Amino acid sequence: MEQKLPLPPFNFETATQKVQLAEDAWNSQDPERVSLAYTKDTEWRNRSEFINGREEVVKFLSAKWKKELNYRLKKELWAFTDNRIAVRFEYEYCDVNSQWFRAYGNENWEFDENGLMQKRFASINDLAIQESERRVK
Known part of the structure; x- marks a missing residue:
């Protein structure tokens, strides 16, 4: 049985840990690694x-x-209960034309009993920025 x-x-400690693990995985930019946190x-x-x-x-x-080059993400725990976690996040990236962007958003996560995420709902907005305005590094 797969468990994550x-x-x-x-609780606050384990929800915070789950958020940090997700941030670390996404910052690896390894799709296979990231996918293992989710149910099949x-x-x-x-x-x-x-x-x-x-x-x-x-x-x-x-x-x-x-498409999103030099990707860097920061997640923050917003709320949690039982098997659900809500996060706010921002990430920065540049496109192939060297235009930088900051994306802001919220995610709602629902986990199964084995700690695998079964549902992820993300609302995201992008803002074009100058490289000098970057703050997620």
Whole structure:
């Protein structure tokens, strides 16, 4: 049986740990590594895209990090209860034309009993910035 510690129900310490583990995984920009935190049949809404299952997660993230260069993410615990965590985040990246962006958003996560994320709903907004305005490094 696959498990991803810490397991729900979450308390402040374990919810904070789960958020940090997610931040670290996403900053690795390794789609396979990131996908292992999710159930095989995970459901996502990312902006206007709907992603279902680990295979689609890997495809989505592989394409994302080919376009979003020098990606750097910071997540912050917003709220938690039982098997759910809400986070706010911001990340920065540049495109192939060296235009920098900062993306802001919120995510709602739901975990199964084995600590794997079964649902992820993300709302994200982008803002073009100058490289000198970067703050997530």
